[in-house]
Amino acid sequence: MTCPRCTAGLPAVAHFCQACGLDLRSGDGSRRRSFAVKPDEPVTSFALISTIMPRGAGQHPQTYRIALTIGLVVALIAAIFGALPIALLVAAFTVPLVYIVYLYDVNLWDDQPVKVTAAAFALTGLLAALFTWGWLQVVPPAGLVGGPQPVTLLIVGVAVPIVAHVLIQLGPVYLASRPRFDDLMDGLTFGIVSGVAYSTFDTLVRHGAALFGGFVADSDPGTWVALVFLEGMVKPLLYGTAAGIAAAEFSGLGRGYDGFTGRYARGLAEAIFATIVYQSGAYLLSYLPGFQGVALTLLLGLAILAVLILRVRVVLHTALIEAALESAARGDAAIGADGSLAFCTSCEMPLLAGAAFCNACGTAQRTRPRPSGVGRPVEAPRTAAEPVPVTSGSPGPVTRENPIGPATTNEGDQS
Ligand SMILES: [Zn+2]
Ligand SMILES: [Zn+2]
Incomplete structure (x- = not known):
């Protein structure tokens, strides 16, 4: 039996x-x-976890879902009881913290996760x-002046989102152009980390008065509950x-990496457009009474956010399918090509040598967490995957002499 599309021999x-x-x-x-x-x-689904945390999505999505929920519930309770600084702080850092736990969990960038994540x-x-503080000096806080001003709308709703996304892209573009981080999923992750970071510090600066001075313009609990959900969940995920x-x-x-192509320009334009719609809307709506x-x-x-989640899923899905087709056409070897026995991380069925997808459940094996990296024998002890301290700091292409070595190179090859 052979595959009607790529003529691979099938079980x-x-x-x-x-x-x-x-x-x-x-x-x-x-x-x-x-x-x-x-x-x-x-x-086409609004499933959040498998969209923003694609690596190892089959393994424990529940952990992240629960962690997110706990963070939000704590923030909401704090808001209801009027402890606004705590509510804001917890809300601002819930998504970043959960995401950092995820990065450790799947051992992305296994050599130096602290350095890379912290840098991004x-x-x-x-x-x-700095930027948010700067433009807040120029523009009066929304909602405090008589009515919406066209010039302020242009600054807050259009100019600020454009500059914001340029700033957000600096870190990811630098990191994604390093040879060891040039995978599509690395790029996606850097972008998410950076966007979430922007949103977090935007929130902290904008609500600096409530955080540090105890000043609150209108403080009915309903408004604050909605605000906590908006700033703690929707805005970071949107950015x-x-x-x-x-x-x-x-x-x-x-x-x-592909670099500054037309596709990148389109992706950046989509990001800016989504943020412009959100920020302009938020500015105009801030003139409605409180809640x-x-x-x-x-x-x-x-x-x-719903539209953006669908976009990310389509980008990821198309990339995984197209990358596999491309490497099948080129005859590249993928998982287990060295003859080692590997298992699907989602359904635990054994994988065929060179499999890009699981025969049984169809999970793209490129989304495996790194510790049991592509091609590494499953039986190998975990310590074997950890690079020895001498090599861990060395930059440049992956040349580690351990079982994961061929794996990481393979990942580049199969793309
Ligand atoms: Zn096929
Ligand atoms: Zn499977």
Whole structure:
């Protein structure tokens, strides 16, 4: 039995082609109903975790969902009881903290996760804080002057989002152009980290008065509950997914990074456009009385976030399927090509040598967490994957002499 699309030899029981990911039962090549990251979800779904945390999505999505929920509940309770500084702080740092836990969990950038994550987060955070502080000196705080001003709308709603996304892209573009971080999923992750960092520090500076001075303009609990949900969940994810789309297009599919292509320009334009719609809307709605304004901004943010989540999923899914087709056409080896036995991280079925997809469940194996990296024998003790201290600091292409070595190079090859 061979695959009708890529002519790979298939086991008789296969549900998905291991080389190109074709769904053999429905003959559906684009697989719109089974997301390559998590095949039991359709591509068009609002499932958040498998979208922004694609690596190891089949393993413990529940952990991150629970952590996010706990953070928000703590912030909401603090808001209800009037402890606004605590509510704001917890809300601002919930998404970044959960995301950092995820990065450790899947051992992304296993050599130096602290350095890379901190660099991406801190650089954007610092730029965001300075920039937000700067433009707040020029523009009067929304909602305090008589009515919406066209000039202020242009500054707050259009100019600020454009500069914001330029600042957000600096870190991801620098990191994604390093040889060891040029994978599409690295780009997506850097973009999300950077976008979330911007949103966090934007929140801290904008609400600096409530945080440090105890000054609160109108403090009915309903408004604050909506505000906590908006600033703690919707805004960071909106900025994160928007920036992630652009940064993923910068990394692109193939070996190395694609750089400043038309696709990147389009991704960046989408990110800026989504943010312009959100910030202009938020500015205009801030002239509605207290709760009404915040609640409508929250709805607007949720609607934009929903569109962005769908975009990220389509970008990821298409990239995974296209990358596999490309490497199948080139005859590149992928997982287990060295003859080692590897298992699907989602359904634990054994993988065929060179599989880009699991035959049984269709999960793209490129989304595996790094510790049990592509091609590394599953039986190998965990310590074998940890680089020895001498090599861990060395920059440049991956030349580590341990079982994960061929793996990481493979990942570049299969793209
Ligand atoms: Zn195939
Ligand atoms: Zn599987």
